Amino acid sequence: MTTKPGIIFDIDGTLCDSNYQHAFAWYQAFRQHDVQLPIWELHRHIGMGGDQFVAAVAGDRVEEEIGDEVRTAHDVIYLTMIQSVGIFDGARGLLEDLKGDGFRVVLASSAKQREVDHYLDLLDGRDLADDWTTSDDVEQTKPEPDLVLAAKEKLGEGDAVMVGDTPWDVEAARRSDVPTIAVLTGGFSEAELRDAGAVAVFRSIAELRERGTQLFLLD
Known part of the structure; x- marks a missing residue:
């Protein structure tokens, strides 16, 4: 298994x-x-x-x-x-799919608690995420690896996969030995994300969700 x-x-x-x-x-x-x-x-x-x-x-x-x-x-x-900030189509649905299929999920942000609370409200995500990070969890932010390492620690033992939208996400994950699946929603090109080291790139979270949660096994 x-x-x-x-x-x-x-x-x-x-x-x-x-x-x-x-x-x-x-x-x-x-x-x-x-x-x-x-x-x-x-x-x-x-x-x-x-x-x-x-x-x-x-x-x-x-x-x-x-x-x-x-x-x-x-x-x-x-x-x-x-x-004025909204959530992307499919964002909560993907979290629901992963939760339903037994994946552990940590939401990673170096924002202050007030901002993270707002995002959790938008996503209605407190019941779907196993944990989340804030600025209190890191000394240095991306592209330094602190945030990804803090998220890995909250996940516990085992491998991890990052989902991000910028080359800085990919670099921070790479420096933490975590592969990254990237989306284009941050405004960076597929070529930039792949050059940074992304193992796969999708147009949107909705498109990523359509591929199914087995994609995250990276077989």
Whole structure:
């Protein structure tokens, strides 16, 4: 009998349609501090955690001088838009399918508890996930492996599979020895996700769900 791996789901951009709200929140946060960056460039780094984000898009000097202030502004602005975030078609259904077929599921986020609670409400997911992470569970965010390692620890013993939407998800999982199934809902191309190491790429969570839960066995 094949042992079923635990499934680690990224939340932002994978289960919940939030990447572009985050990109705009970063845009506004930088503008508040007189740093002008194009939204397309900010989007290219969505999926990277806030502790990594500022230096990656604006350089070490901006990080050193105003990094914390920009992160705080982003968080405040994003919360003003969080009500516009929805869940992707098939997201709760896929969680239900996995639960029904005996898979363990952990929802992985480095967001603060307030945001994660909102996502859990949107997904009505507390009864479907075995556990979830928040910013309290990690020291460094993606592409560092901390988040995936924290999720693996919550899953317990056994193999794991990651589901994500950005190259940063894939890299963090790869550094944790976890294969990633990716979806295009984060706005990155199939080629980018495969180049990062994704073992399979689907257009959406709904398309992934149509393939059935046996796909997660990665035979």
